[in-house]
Each structure stands twice: as structure tokens, then as C-alpha cells.
Amino acid sequence: MKFRDRADAGRQLAALLQRLGGFPDAMVLALPRGGVPVAFEVARALRLPLDVLVVRKLGLPAQPEYAFGALAGDGLPEIDDHVVRMLDLRPSEIDAVVRAERAEMARRTQAYRGDRPLLEMRGRAVLVIDDGLATGATMRAAVRGLRRQGAGTVIAAVPVGSPEACEALQREADDVVCVRCPTVFRSVGAWYGDFSQTTDDEVCALLAQARGDSA
CATH class of the missing domain: 3.40.50.2020 (Rossmann fold)
Known part of the structure; x- marks a missing residue:
């Protein structure tokens, strides 16, 4: 259902x-x-x-919904090396997508949270x-x-x-x-x-x- x-x-x-x-x-x-x-x-x-x-999802330049990785909350990219090898993605292509998604991540974080810090999570x-x-x-x-x-x-x-x-x-x-x-x-x-x-x-x-x- x-x-x-x-x-x-x-x-x-x-x-x-x-x-x-x-x-x-x-x-x-x-x-x-x-x-x-x-x-x-x-x-x-x-x-x-x-x-x-x-x-943020890291999508292929020509097919954004197909992910080759994602950006974590701390801004570090998680890359699927298998997809990168399979599609022969160039480092310059990966870097361009990461830069664009980091900018969108910053925009959304500012829009949703403003100047408020993330809730303290250490050990929680x-x-x-x-x-x-x-x-x-x-x-x-x-x-x-x-x-x-x-x-x-x-x-x-x-x-x-x-x-x-x-x-x-x-x-x-x-x-x-x-x-x-x-x-x-x-x-x-x-x-x-x-x-x-x-x-x-x-x-x-x-x-x-x-x-x-x-x-």
C-alpha cells in the first residue's frame, strides 16, 4: 500500500x-x-x-539523476570509483560537478539554517x-x-x-x-x-x- x-x-x-x-x-x-x-x-x-x-548527489554532467557519488554534510565527496571507471569520467568533469554541488549545498544550508549552528551531535x-x-x-x-x-x-x-x-x-x-x-x-x-x-x-x-x- x-x-x-x-x-x-x-x-x-x-x-x-x-x-x-x-x-x-x-x-x-x-x-x-x-x-x-x-x-x-x-x-x-x-x-x-x-x-x-x-x-547533495553528484550526478553525471549529461545525466544529473545518475549518481557517481554524493557530497556529505561536511563537504567531502564520496565517489563511486566503479561508476567513474565504467563511464571513464575525467577528473575535470568530476571537479566541475563537485564545485557546483558544493555551491548549492552552501546555498541550501544558508536558506534552511541561516546563522544557526548545526545541533551538537558529538557522542549523541x-x-x-x-x-x-x-x-x-x-x-x-x-x-x-x-x-x-x-x-x-x-x-x-x-x-x-x-x-x-x-x-x-x-x-x-x-x-x-x-x-x-x-x-x-x-x-x-x-x-x-x-x-x-x-x-x-x-x-x-x-x-x-x-x-x-x-x-
Whole structure:
């Protein structure tokens, strides 16, 4: 069965996390933009602080949706060497994509957080949330970046994911929580009734509401 929308998916993910113990001392980090409406519902249900972790896919110059890696929250690129060799990507092509995505990462971070620092995560449990896992490239980059930044336990949590992505992510995160892991996956959007794009304004509004709720 499909989720109605990202908010419905977030509520179902929150219910599963509550059954697993609720992680009372954790913080919630959303991967924008689509992960924010999901994470907002989780943070509200579990009464946890919410922040964003901007991670950018590194897509092929002529086919941006096909990833050869991702940029983690600390700005370090995670490169899939197999894809680079298979497609014979030149270093100059890789560098151009990394520069462009770093600029977009900086823009989004400023738009979503302004001058507020990222919540302190050193030694803490972190629930890192997206709206789904297809290849899992951005989530893997997020988990590795969180490790480098000193996070304690890192739990990747999503409403839906492909079996291959969830299995690969188990080798990176301390745990992977997925409401649905269908054998026939197709795409993340196929499991949503409404998968319309989340806007920057919606992200900022949800983050502001989360800050108000916690206050």
C-alpha cells in the first residue's frame, strides 16, 4: 500500500521507531528537501530536536539523476570509483560537478539554517531521515559524514527502500529502520500517492515550526 504523502509516511515511520524504543536521547536530522516533512512528523511524535543535514548527489554532467557519488554534510565527496571507471569520467568533469554541488549545498544550508549552528551531535544518537532509499548513495554519504563529525550511534530511517540499498546501508549505519522494503521496488515515488516536490519555503516553515514546538 502507498503512503498518502510524506507526512503520512513520517507518522508511520514514527510509530515504528516508537515500537523500537523511541530513542529518547537522539536528535533527528532530515535530508532536504523530501526528507524534511517525514522527519518533522518523527521529531514531533518522538519529541526530539529536528535539524537538517544537506547532502547533495553528484550526478553525471549529461545525466544529473545518475549518481557517481554524493557530497556529505561536511563537504567531502564520496565517489563511486566503479561508476567513474565504467563511464571513464575525467577528473575535470568530476571537479566541475563537485564545485557546483558544493555551491548549492552552501546555498541550501544558508536558506534552511541561516546563522544557526548545526545541533551538537558529538557522542549523541542520530536518526538521519529521508523520504526513501533508491540507490542509497546520499544516505551513505550522510552516515559517513556524521561519523567524521563525531556522532555516536547513527540510525538511518526511511519509510521505504529498495532491498539492495537497505542491505548496503547496514554496513554503514548502526541500524537501518525501514517501514517497507518491497521486493519489487521500482522507485521511491511509486510508493507515494502524492510525491510532489517539497519546496524551500516548505522546508523553512517546517523547521521554524519544529523550533517553536521544542521551545
